[in-house]
Amino acid sequence: MRLLVVEDDNTIREFLTRALAESGFRVDACALGSQAEKLALEGVHDALVVDLTLPDMDGLELIQRLRAQGVSAPVLILSARRSVDERVIGLERGGDDYMTKPFAVAELQARLRALLRRSTPGQAETTKLRVADLEIDLIRREARRSGTEIQLTQQEFALLEYLCRNAGRVVTRAMVLDHVWKMRIDTSTNIVDVHIHRLRNKVDRDVERPLIRTIRGVGYLLRD
Amino acid sequence: MFSRVGSSFYRTAAWRLALRSTLVFAAGSAAVFFVMYILVARTVRERSDSWLMGESETLKQVALNTPRDALYDRIVEEVAELASQEVSYDGNGGHLAGNTVFFAQIGDVSHPPVWVGPTDSGKFLNAIASMKISQGAPVSLRIAGWPTPFRVVAVDMRPGEGRIYLGLLDSTAAHLLRQLLAWFFLGWVIMVAFGFLITLLGLRRMLKRVDAISGTAASIRPDDLSTRVPAGQQQDEVARLARTLNNMLDRISASVNQLRTLTDSVAHDLKSPITSVRGSLEIALSLEDREQSSDLVAGAIEHLDRLSEVITTSLDLAEADGGALRLRRETVDLSELVNRVAELYAPAFADRHQHLAVKTEPSVQVAADLSLCTRMLSNLMENELRYAGARAAVSVTVAAEEETACITVEDNGPGFSTELLPRVFQRFVKGAQSEGHGLGLAFVSAVAVVHGGRAVARNVPQGGAQITVELPQTAKTGSQPRQTADSLLSSE
Numbered sequence: 001m002r003l004l005v006v007e008d009d010n011t012i013r014e015f016l017t018r019a020l021a022e023s024g025f026r027v028d029a030c031a032l033g034s035q036a037e038k039l040a041l042e043g044v045h046d047a048l049v050v051d052l053t054l055p056d057m058d059g060l061e062l063i064q065r066l067r068a069q070g071v072s073a074p075v076l077i078l079s080a081r082r083s084v085d086e087r088v089i090g091l092e093r094g095g096d097d098y099m100t101k102p103f104a105v106a107e108l109q110a111r112l113r114a115l116l117r118r119s120t121p122g123q124a125e126t127t128k129l130r131v132a133d134l135e136i137d138l139i140r141r142e143a144r145r146s147g148t149e150i151q152l153t154q155q156e157f158a159l160l161e162y163l164c165r166n167a168g169r170v171v172t173r174a175m176v177l178d179h180v181w182k183m184r185i186d187t188s189t190n191i192v193d194v195h196i197h198r199l200r201n202k203v204d205r206d207v208e209r210p211l212i213r214t215i216r217g218v219g220y221l222l223r224d
Numbered sequence: 225m226f227s228r229v230g231s232s233f234y235r236t237a238a239w240r241l242a243l244r245s246t247l248v249f250a251a252g253s254a255a256v257f258f259v260m261y262i263l264v265a266r267t268v269r270e271r272s273d274s275w276l277m278g279e280s281e282t283l284k285q286v287a288l289n290t291p292r293d294a295l296y297d298r299i300v301e302e303v304a305e306l307a308s309q310e311v312s313y314d315g316n317g318g319h320l321a322g323n324t325v326f327f328a329q330i331g332d333v334s335h336p337p338v339w340v341g342p343t344d345s346g347k348f349l350n351a352i353a354s355m356k357i358s359q360g361a362p363v364s365l366r367i368a369g370w371p372t373p374f375r376v377v378a379v380d381m382r383p384g385e386g387r388i389y390l391g392l393l394d395s396t397a398a399h400l401l402r403q404l405l406a407w408f409f410l411g412w413v414i415m416v417a418f419g420f421l422i423t424l425l426g427l428r429r430m431l432k433r434v435d436a437i438s439g440t441a442a443s444i445r446p447d448d449l450s451t452r453v454p455a456g457q458q459q460d461e462v463a464r465l466a467r468t469l470n471n472m473l474d475r476i477s478a479s480v481n482q483l484r485t486l487t488d489s490v491a492h493d494l495k496s497p498i499t500s501v502r503g504s505l506e507i508a509l510s511l512e513d514r515e516q517s518s519d520l521v522a523g524a525i526e527h528l529d530r531l532s533e534v535i536t537t538s539l540d541l542a543e544a545d546g547g548a549l550r551l552r553r554e555t556v557d558l559s560e561l562v563n564r565v566a567e568l569y570a571p572a573f574a575d576r577h578q579h580l581a582v583k584t585e586p587s588v589q590v591a592a593d594l595s596l597c598t599r600m601l602s603n604l605m606e607n608e609l610r611y612a613g614a615r616a617a618v619s620v621t622v623a624a625e626e627e628t629a630c631i632t633v634e635d636n637g638p639g640f641s642t643e644l645l646p647r648v649f650q651r652f653v654k655g656a657q658s659e660g661h662g663l664g665l666a667f668v669s670a671v672a673v674v675h676g677g678r679a680v681a682r683n684v685p686q687g688g689a690q691i692t693v694e695l696p697q698t699a700k701t702g703s704q705p706r707q708t709a710d711s712l713l714s715s716e
Binding site for chain 2: 102155177181182183184185189191194195198215216217218
């Protein structure tokens with residue numbers, strides 16, 4: 001997977017390049033909208049990460065130009081503005097996504113993966129998820145650990161399902177709030193910790209190998 | 225020196241206004257005086273005209289009835305003399321200076337004219353000969369050498385017997401009229417002068433107050449906003465202007481003070497976490513033990529997250545205060561949202577052995593910014609978690625009242641301290657034991673206000689704190705926000 005990062009701030013561009021390269025993407029990076037236009041028109045990128053404020057043009061303008069010239073790769077918009085304005089929301093509806101700075105790298109990776117999944121359709125919807133000896137049935141809404149059923153509330157089940165779907169990847173608190181509780185708010189509260197703690201008490205109780213881990217400062221990870 | 229003072233004085237509004245109003249006043253009063261003068265003059269003339277008419281008729285009868293003999297001229301002259309004396313002398317027989325009467329009878333060419341009057345009869349007879357006759361009505365006739373015109377009436381005798389003329393120069397009346405004119409003019413000049421002076425002084429006094437206000441206003445410096453313009457005790461426009469300015473200064477000074485508090489608090493709230501982040505990273509760098517250094521780095525990230533939230537909330541609050549916070553309104557079902565937020569927080573309440581009860585009316589809808597409302601509710605919940613105390617009973621109610629939707633959060637905890645209660649929604653105001661930044665409830669209030677509602681805090685009589693957030697309901701909030709909400713929904 002090859003990405004194009006358009007960001008004028010050197011520090012952010014370098015750290016993005018590094019972080020995305022470490023998670024397995026091939027990354028091209030540039031600081032100017034005009035450079036980005038040239039690179040993107042080569043048509044080799046699977047997704048674009050575009051900062052809204054570029055020195056030579058508005059990020060949205062760049063996207064509109066690319067769309068007009070037939071570039072259909074999904075775009076993830078980065079914005080320093082706190083509330084993302086209507087135009088960006090409009091773009092988001094078109095299949096793209098946005099993130100406001102500061103953001104967690106884990107969330108950036110997750111959103112990029114989601115964008116890339118969306119642009120390559122045809123994946124079958126699974127009905128069962130399995131991680132080590134944890135098995136959850138999405139239709140009957142049941143979870144079992146080593147064959148023993150775990151009694152979960154609806155919220156706990158939704159949380160476990162989200163962790164399982166992202167097994168092996170770190171999810172942030174904001175991602176959990178967004179996907180499980182449908183609340184897209186930035187919060188530094190530890191309210192998600194409370195839920196994770198409860199879930200861990202049920203899923204990882206009296207087992208040798210706990211599955212749910214807390215990555216301090218970032219989020220949570222469900223892994224064998 | 226004088227010319228400099230003078231020219232600046234002539235540019236003042238007081239001078240211009242006084243001059244303008246005086247000109248209007250002078251023109252108006254001159255017109256009134258003129259009309260009065262015309263009326264008096266006409267009355268005076270009518271009096272002399274009526275005397276002329278009466279006398280001329282008498283003289284005509286005398287002339288007709290007197291036989292045309294040698295004595296005829298003498299008799300007519302005698303009668304005319306008597307008549308002229310009526311107006312030439314006052315009641316006590318004193319001569320009235322200037323009043324002049326003449327009588328003339330001009331018959332056929334053979335008979336010489338009968339003349340009673342001033343001695344220079346030639347001028348009179350010439351003037352009479354060329355005058356236009358208006359039978360029976362007096363006309364004005366100017367005689368060479370006399371200052372004012374005579375009023376002259378001409379009466380025809382029997383055919384062939386000629387015509388008699390009676391003329392009167394009423395100098396007394398003319399003198400009276402001249403005097404009247406002089407007095408009127410004098411009175412007018414004095415009135416106009418006084419009027420101008422009074423207007424000018426009054427205006428100058430008032431505008432001096434305006435000058436004082438502008439002088440004070442100009443002297444106010446950004447670093448000292450405590451000066452106030454002189455308002456005085458009056459209730460007029462200038463006093464109102466002064467009071468308006470003072471109110472404005474109060475508001476500006478409050479804003480500036482708030483800004484100072486803000487910058488102070490921001491400096492504190494930003495510098496403390498930055499210091500601790502920097503310290504953590506510095507230590508992490510020098511540590512050999514990887515697990516310990518990761519711990520420090522993770523702690524630094526958590527600090528940064530909190531910092532980011534403080535910045536976001538501070539900026540939101542500043543924008544809300546300045547009316548610049550942009551709302552993305554959509555139809556929000558408050559009951560559903562409150563239930564969802566309560567569900568999220570329920571385990572946290574349970575962990576602290578607090579009892580959370582939620583009571584919502586079905587489908588209470590508001591046109592609101594979902595993200596702001598969610599954060600507002602989250603803040604209310606955090607507030608209860610922190611301050612209601614262990615084992616407290618917390619209730620959240622959503623109710624629809626006529627045009628407002630009310631969210632009430634109540635607990636049976638210690639309540640707000642009396643010192644805190646009146647300022648609980650102000651920024652950076654927090655309880656003594658609070659570990660927060662004092663932004664949570666300020667944000668709650670700001671969100672309520674930007675949506676056209678309000679937040680009210682009080683202590684309930686049986687003990688405990690109560691916060692009510694009132695938001696205008698969708699159904700009654702006019703079409704604008706609803707349309708936006710509908711269009712958002714339909715395009716999804």
